[in-house]
Structures are given as structure tokens and as C-alpha cells.
Amino acid sequence: MPRVLILYYTRTGNTEKMARLVEEGVKGEGIEAVVKPVADATLDDLQAADGIVIGSPTYYGLPAAEIIRLIDDSVKLHGRLEGKVGGAYSSAANIGGGNETVIMSIIQAMLVHGMVVQGIPKGDHYGPVSIGAPDERATKQCRLLGERVAKLVKKLAG
Numbered sequence: 001m002p003r004v005l006i007l008y009y010t011r012t013g014n015t016e017k018m019a020r021l022v023e024e025g026v027k028g029e030g031i032e033a034v035v036k037p038v039a040d041a042t043l044d045d046l047q048a049a050d051g052i053v054i055g056s057p058t059y060y061g062l063p064a065a066e067i068i069r070l071i072d073d074s075v076k077l078h079g080r081l082e083g084k085v086g087g088a089y090s091s092a093a094n095i096g097g098g099n100e101t102v103i104m105s106i107i108q109a110m111l112v113h114g115m116v117v118q119g120i121p122k123g124d125h126y127g128p129v130s131i132g133a134p135d136e137r138a139t140k141q142c143r144l145l146g147e148r149v150a151k152l153v154k155k156l157a158g
Contacts (some may be wrong), residue, residue, distance in 0.1 A: 003032040004067050004085075004149055005049035007041050008056070009064040014091040018142050022053055023090065025146020026149040030138050031153055033146070037086060038066050043077055048101065051085035051153040052115070055080045056088050063078025082114030084157060085145050087149045089128040089142060099129040105157045116156065118148045 004026045019035050021085040026033035036045065038054075047054060054070075056063035060138055063071075074081070088106035092099045103126045106119050120141065130140035 001033050002050040002153045003034060003048065003050035004051035004053060004146075004153060005045055006033060006035045006042070006053045006055070007038045007070070008054070009038045009066040010057065010091075011092070012057070012091075014130055015057050017134050018089050018091060018128060018130055019085035021139055021142030022055070022087075022149075024091065024144040026051075026150045027146075027153065028036060028143070029147055031150040036069050041070060043073060046077060047080055047083065048113075049151045050157045052081075053087040053089070053108070053149055055091070056102055056106065057091040058092035058098050058102045061101045063102050067106065070084070071106070074109070074113065078113065080127075083156065084115050085149050085152045086110035086117045086144050087127055088116040089130075089145060091130045091132075093132065095131055100126055102131070103127040107116070116152065118152050120144055120148060135151050
């Protein structure tokens with residue numbers, strides 16, 4: 001069965017809440033979802049997944065250092081993540097605090113790996129953003145990202 005790996009870093013619990021909502025969307029499409037804090041993720045986990053969704057809080061417009069560390073380590077897998085489906089999301093304390101730049105930083109790394117990134121044409125285009133705990137809008141967007149990633153995984157994984 002195809003698998004989507006959903007990774008996150010959190011201090012307040014908000015990014016983990018978003019991960020669980022993405023998981024709901026993935027599972028709703030009949031795809032296995034594995035949710036892990038980024039500290040527990042290995043490079044083997046990345047290789048074993050058909051889809052990878054990464055979430056980070058927004059720190060000065062950048063992903064958390066723990067997320068960047070995984071991206072840095074993933075250089076060892078260059079060429080081996082090609083064709084996997086990717087997606088990203090972010091939590092923040094403020095509107096306009098760099099939420100989209102965090103998502104784009106994660107997406108840029110995915111594109112360098114040759115991954116196929118799933119966006120959302122209606123709503124948070126690059127990936128879900130939550131200001132504080134996920135509200136109704138962010139909840140819908142996270143589930144939608146999970147659904148869209150899972151549907152694309154089904155298409156590409158056959």
C-alpha cells in the first residue's frame with residue numbers, strides 16, 4: 001500500500017495538530033499515513049514513503065532548525081526522492097510573519113530532489129497556514145492537502 005510520511009516540528013503543539021489533520025485527509029483516501037516528529041525521522045523513512053508532507057512553525061520567516069537539519073541531511077539522498085509527492089504547511093503566531101516563505105523553503109528543497117509538489121488551487125495555494133491553533137479554515141486546508149497528496153500518490157504509485 002502506498003505510504004505518505006507526515007513530518008513536523010512543534011513547540012506549542014499547533015504544528016502537530018496540523019499534521020494530524022493532514023493525516024485525516026490522507027487516510028480518508030485509503031492511503032497509509034505515518035506521522036512523526038522530525039526528530040524521529042530517518043533518511044530511510046524518506047526513501048520508504050511515496051509522499052512526504054513537512055510542517056514547520058515559522059521562525060523569522062524560516063523553517064525551524066530541526067526541519068532545516070533534515071533537509072540538509074537529505075542531500076545524501078539526492079536523486080533517490082525523485083518522483084515522490086511532496087507538500088508543506090506552516091504554523092505561525094502572526095499573519096504575515098513569513099508563513100509562505102517557510103512553506104516555499106520546504107518546497108524548494110523538494111523540487112531540488114525532483115519531487116512532485118502538490119499545491120491547492122483554492123485556499124492556501126502553497127500549503128496550509130495556521131495562525132495559532134488550527135481554526136476551521138486551517139483545519140479544512142490541512143485535510144484538503146492530505147487528500148490531494150494522497151490522490152496524487154495513488155496516480156503516481158499506480
